Amino acid sequence: MTETNDRMVPWEVFVQPRAGAPHEHAGNVHAADAEMALQNARDVYARRGNVVSIWVVPAAAIHASRPEDTGPFFDPADDKPYRHPSFYKVPHGTRNI
Amino acid sequence: MDETTLLKAFEARVAAGEKIEPRDWMPERYRRQLVRMMSQHAHSEIVGMLPEGNWITRAPNLRRKMALLAKVQDEAGHGLYIYSATETLGVDRNDLIQELLDGKAKYSNIFNYPTLTWADIGVIGWFVDGAAIVNQTMLAKASYGPYARAMIRICKEENFHKKQGYEICVTLAKGTPAQRQMLQDAVNRWWWPTLMMFGPHDTESANSDELLRWKVKQKTNDELRQHFVNITVPQVHALGLTLPDPDLRYDEETGNWITGEIDWDEFWRVVRGHGPCNRERLRARRAAHEEGTWVREAARAYAAKQQRKTRPSNGVEVA
Numbered sequence: 001m002t003e004t005n006d007r008m009v010p011w012e013v014f015v016q017p018r019a020g021a022p023h024e025h026a027g028n029v030h031a032a033d034a035e036m037a038l039q040n041a042r043d044v045y046a047r048r049g050n051v052v053s054i055w056v057v058p059a060a061a062i063h064a065s066r067p068e069d070t071g072p073f074f075d076p077a078d079d080k081p082y083r084h085p086s087f088y089k090v091p092h093g094t095r096n097i
Numbered sequence: 098m099d100e101t102t103l104l105k106a107f108e109a110r111v112a113a114g115e116k117i118e119p120r121d122w123m124p125e126r127y128r129r130q131l132v133r134m135m136s137q138h139a140h141s142e143i144v145g146m147l148p149e150g151n152w153i154t155r156a157p158n159l160r161r162k163m164a165l166l167a168k169v170q171d172e173a174g175h176g177l178y179i180y181s182a183t184e185t186l187g188v189d190r191n192d193l194i195q196e197l198l199d200g201k202a203k204y205s206n207i208f209n210y211p212t213l214t215w216a217d218i219g220v221i222g223w224f225v226d227g228a229a230i231v232n233q234t235m236l237a238k239a240s241y242g243p244y245a246r247a248m249i250r251i252c253k254e255e256n257f258h259k260k261q262g263y264e265i266c267v268t269l270a271k272g273t274p275a276q277r278q279m280l281q282d283a284v285n286r287w288w289w290p291t292l293m294m295f296g297p298h299d300t301e302s303a304n305s306d307e308l309l310r311w312k313v314k315q316k317t318n319d320e321l322r323q324h325f326v327n328i329t330v331p332q333v334h335a336l337g338l339t340l341p342d343p344d345l346r347y348d349e350e351t352g353n354w355i356t357g358e359i360d361w362d363e364f365w366r367v368v369r370g371h372g373p374c375n376r377e378r379l380r381a382r383r384a385a386h387e388e389g390t391w392v393r394e395a396a397r398a399y400a401a402k403q404q405r406k407t408r409p410s411n412g413v414e415v416a
Contacts, residue, residue, distance in 0.1 A: 008397065010184065027181035030190065032400035044177045047170065067120045
């Protein structure tokens with residue numbers, strides 16, 4: 001009874017809850033092609049009127065940073081306090097700076 | 098880093114309330130417990146469609162029929178949310194589904210009971226979905242990110258299930274003596290199996306300690322069960338109904354409703370496959386899967402044909 005799943009691949013689903021909001025990862029669906037992935041994503045992740053746009057991306061197409069690299073990969077940003085406004089001193093009482 | 102150091106760091110993160118994400122290091126036991134628990138949860142949503150599907154064609158009016166259709170469709174969706182979250186742990190949903198079809202996977206006992214009357218549909222929404230909400234509200238805080246996020250999504254939708262169930266019950270409670278009798282009968286049949294949904298007593302629960310330590314769960318089976326009893330008993334009384342428990346009493350000291358002892362022999366009998374509908378549920382599930390084979394094959398054939406005609410518009414090879 002097993003069937004080969006050679007062409008039903010996972011697609012990651014990103015939904016935009018309302019115009020102006022960013023697309024957010026919602027989950028995945030399995031589908032044979034992009035059209036079917038979009039329809040499945042609509043049926044699974046947009047059953048109520050709270051989605052205005054859906055992106056589907058073949059899961060295999062996503063390249064992600066690796067947790068074990070977190071330290072070295074992001075460390076260029078770790079020691080640069082001068083990129084934050086709190087680094088800078090202005091006289092007391094100065095407004096709207 | 099060696100295993101002990103990794104485990105220490107993992108447990109410190111969990112203790113600090115951080116979420117564990119799919120690509121983070123996790124103990125093999127944690128991963129296995131999650132796959133077991135989440136796949137059972139997903140299967141329960143899918144099998145849970147069957148007792149209710151039984152009544153879609155016989156709903157008393159169009160409003161009730163549309164609501165029930167929407168509820169059952171939600172349950173299909175909930176199963177898929179959780180299969181999706183389970184796949185982040187490196188398993189394939191097809192293998193999980195195959196285990197279910199082979200009768201090797203467990204799902205919630207509650208779905209092995211029959212839906213004999215329309216009142217059962219009301220009581221299921223009220224009791225069974227009510228119990229599920231108690232459990233899933235806790236799981237929305239689970240330490241595993243994808244599971245917690247799936248639960249948040251589910252909880253948003255479950256409230257409609259519970260309310261539509263209670264509305265059915267309110268209508269029957271205000272109805273003819275025969276309708277009231279039908280409702281009381283459904284309450285009598287569903288009360289004890291619903292209490293069993295929270296699983297064995299804490300002292301008997303093999304997996305509880307580990308799941309609590311790693312914050313997959315924050316409350317024990319008995320704590321969740323007590324909470325459900327406390328919110329539900331007054332709702333039962335509000336409809337002028339009784340519960341099939343002569344030992345049920347209110348404890349002034351704790352503010353808890355204390356129930357009589359659950360028939361655990363029945364619980365284990367159903368777990369082992371000897372409930373009223375175990376075989377029927379699996380038969381229905383297998384039939385649905387087999388009857389859908391041609392659709393999946395057609396979809397794959399169509400996709401292959403399209404791909405031969407043109408490269409995919411996004412330029413990504415997904416074969």
